[in-house]
Amino acid sequence: MHSLQCVLQVQRSLRWGPMASVSWLSLRMCMAHSSLSSTTCPNPERQEDGARKDFSSRLATGPTLQYFLRSASAPQEKLSSEVEDPPPYLMMDELLGRQRKVYLETYGCQMNVNDTEIAWSILQKSGYLRTSNLQEADVILLVTCSIREKAEQTIWNRLHQLKALKTRRLRSRVPLRIGILGCMAERLKEEILNREKMVDVLAGPDAYRDLPRLLAVAESGQQAANVLLSLDETYADVMPVQTSPSATSAFVSIMRGCDNMCTYCIVPFTRGRERSRPVASILEEVRKLSEQGLKEVTLLGQNVNSFRDNSEVQFNSAVSTNLSRGFTTNCKTKQGGLRFAHLLDQVSRVDPEMRIRFTSPHPKDFPDEVLQLIHERDNICKQIHLPAQSGSSRVLEAMRRGYSREAYVALVHHIRESIPGVSLSSDFIAGFCGETEEDHVQTVSLLREVQYNMGFLFAYSMRQKTRAYHRLKDDVPEEVKLRRLEELITVFREEATKANQTAVGCTQLVLVEGLSKRSAADLCGRNDGNLKVIFPDAEMEDVSNPGLRVRAQPGDYVLVQITSAGSQTLKGHVLCRTTLKDSSAYC
Ligand code: 5AD
Ligand code: SF4
Numbered sequence: 001m002h003s004l005q006c007v008l009q010v011q012r013s014l015r016w017g018p019m020a021s022v023s024w025l026s027l028r029m030c031m032a033h034s035s036l037s038s039t040t041c042p043n044p045e046r047q048e049d050g051a052r053k054d055f056s057s058r059l060a061t062g063p064t065l066q067y068f069l070r071s072a073s074a075p076q077e078k079l080s081s082e083v084e085d086p087p088p089y090l091m092m093d094e095l096l097g098r099q100r101k102v103y104l105e106t107y108g109c110q111m112n113v114n115d116t117e118i119a120w121s122i123l124q125k126s127g128y129l130r131t132s133n134l135q136e137a138d139v140i141l142l143v144t145c146s147i148r149e150k151a152e153q154t155i156w157n158r159l160h161q162l163k164a165l166k167t168r169r170l171r172s173r174v175p176l177r178i179g180i181l182g183c184m185a186e187r188l189k190e191e192i193l194n195r196e197k198m199v200d201v202l203a204g205p206d207a208y209r210d211l212p213r214l215l216a217v218a219e220s221g222q223q224a225a226n227v228l229l230s231l232d233e234t235y236a237d238v239m240p241v242q243t244s245p246s247a248t249s250a251f252v253s254i255m256r257g258c259d260n261m262c263t264y265c266i267v268p269f270t271r272g273r274e275r276s277r278p279v280a281s282i283l284e285e286v287r288k289l290s291e292q293g294l295k296e297v298t299l300l301g302q303n304v305n306s307f308r309d310n311s312e313v314q315f316n317s318a319v320s321t322n323l324s325r326g327f328t329t330n331c332k333t334k335q336g337g338l339r340f341a342h343l344l345d346q347v348s349r350v351d352p353e354m355r356i357r358f359t360s361p362h363p364k365d366f367p368d369e370v371l372q373l374i375h376e377r378d379n380i381c382k383q384i385h386l387p388a389q390s391g392s393s394r395v396l397e398a399m400r401r402g403y404s405r406e407a408y409v410a411l412v413h414h415i416r417e418s419i420p421g422v423s424l425s426s427d428f429i430a431g432f433c434g435e436t437e438e439d440h441v442q443t444v445s446l447l448r449e450v451q452y453n454m455g456f457l458f459a460y461s462m463r464q465k466t467r468a469y470h471r472l473k474d475d476v477p478e479e480v481k482l483r484r485l486e487e488l489i490t491v492f493r494e495e496a497t498k499a500n501q502t503a504v505g506c507t508q509l510v511l512v513e514g515l516s517k518r519s520a521a522d523l524c525g526r527n528d529g530n531l532k533v534i535f536p537d538a539e540m541e542d543v544s545n546p547g548l549r550v551r552a553q554p555g556d557y558v559l560v561q562i563t564s565a566g567s568q569t570l571k572g573h574v575l576c577r578t579t580l581k582d583s584s585a586y587c
Contacts, residue, residue: 094216097128103137108145114251116143117240119208126212139177144184148461159196166198177218183270189227205271206230229272236281248555249296250289258302259331263400263467278311290351295555299358305365308337326407327364341369348377353580356380371418383529387427391446392439423529425454431481432460433472440484447491451499455492459485493567500565509583510560512552533570535560543578
């Protein structure tokens with residue numbers, strides 16, 4: 001049986017009652033005192049004015065707590081095309097924001113940055129206003145991450161701080177509503193509502209369209225939750241609202257969820273099944289971003305190079321899947337559809353002055369067409385994130401990554417031959433279940449062998465529900481994990497410094513982001529490999545307007561001569577302002 005189905009079965013047996021057909025759920029407040037009647041809590045905050053009382057009495061005629069609890073035991077997946085009627089206990093205008101101010105705070109990965117923009121786009125359409133001032137917020141929403149225990153601890157700490165703010169508001173009788181969005185809402189579900197009574201709203205990663213309803217319920221003093229995962233929600237029609245109007249780059253979500261089921265990873269459980277967004281809607285978004293003057297897009301997903309748009313019948317002529325040599329997959333091989341190479345080709349044609357990046361790919365899906373395209377197109381960055389996770393074949397097997405160390409190293413060589421000068425980055429986990437000292441030495445040696453330009457290194461954190469949680473033992477002591485992590489970081493830095501020093505003396509194309517954080521006399525930007533480049537803010541010639549002297553602005557491309565390199569940053573001096581097409585000056 002496919003492992004995700006296994007998981008759903010386990011969830012069903014642990015959860016409450018028979019399957020229900022509704023695809024949304026809301027947990028009434030006072031769930032601890034659950035009864036079939038819709039009792040309201042004897043909390044002064046909950047009985048604010050007549051309108052609210054009226055709303056509460058309408059809620060009382062709505063579905064009961066038991067009903068919602070039963071709904072939560074339904075299969076945790078729905079099709080977003082299953083249209084829902086508005087709940088009978090809500091009037092249309094109660095779904096509107098009515099100028100209430102929302103403060104959004106993002107934790108975790110780039111996917112969450114994009115999710116924040118999607119959530120905001122939905123709320124803005126509903127009439128909410130955005131504030132960057134916590135003190136004036138009517139609603140505070142935290143977009144959360146569950147990937148490691150530490151990420152969740154950060155959120156619990158933040159909730160404790162917000163509790164004080166909410167208590168002060170209670171006294172002033174202007175209620176503040178607090179919502180937990182994203183992976184932590186999905187993983188912990190009502191445990192959050194029970195543990196932190198001050199949380200009013202829970203919305204999983206596939207439930208952001210429901211935010212206006214959830215907030216309307218919360219407005220009456222009830223707790224509300226929707227943590228159902230979807231089989232096809234990609235928010236394809238929701239144009240994310242750029243958080244920073246002066247940004248030079250944007251994230252574009254191309255797919256959601258993950259079917260890989262690496263044994264350590266919570267993501268398939270918090271973000272659900274893998275599904276791709278239709279190519280046409282991605283291209284439309286990229287075009288709009290280009291019209292807005294953005295100069296870089298990063299195509300986002302948990303597994304971007306497994307992209308497969310099956311949205312139109314004519315896309316489904318069987319095209320066999322090319323896994324990288326020596327790689328296997330944990331999920332059923334899918335056929336047909338428009339693949340990542342097609343998408344990358346189309347996206348890179350939208351605007352030759354727009355840089356294209358993508359993250360995160362899985363090493364198993366790097367067919368030659370994708371490598372060829374990256375090599376050929378000036379505006380596709382020659383930068384590949386190739387998460388290895390471990391240098392030991394034994395550990396890789398325990399992680400169910402679908403490759404051995406040898407297959408991974410062979411792929412690195414193949415990529416380097418196909419894309420000369422390519423910049424490589426990776427993720428590694430220190431201290432996975434059963435990792436021995438010898439396994440750790442293998443990871444150190446992989447870091448030395450590949451010499452990555454960038455790295456993201458983590459200590460293993462056991463997550464409930466994962467295969468490792470059920471089948472393996474988290475047997476590497478915490479202090480050993482941390483010592484191994486320190487060693488990996490040291491080796492990574494030494495090797496990255498060496499790799500980055502090969503750029504010294506070269507001229508590199510840099511997309512300017514703005515002032516350097518360290519000095520107002522310096523500017524900061526990114527090279528093609530996504531490394532930070534710092535250089536003095538000086539006048540320069542503009543290649544498109546000979547004779548004109550200019551100062552670089554965010555969004556400009558400039559040529560920078562690199563003079564020094566560290567493990568994370570390059571330094572240099574600026575030569576001229578240019579365009580992506582005109583700049584062929586590389587080492
Ligand atoms: N513990 C530590 N690191 C993890 N990652 C994923 N799950 C865990 C875990 N349980 C790391 C992997 C992944 C990155 C996004 O986070 O390296 O590639
Ligand atoms: Fe997790 Fe593996 Fe999916 Fe990445 S590919 S999100 S590590 S399951």
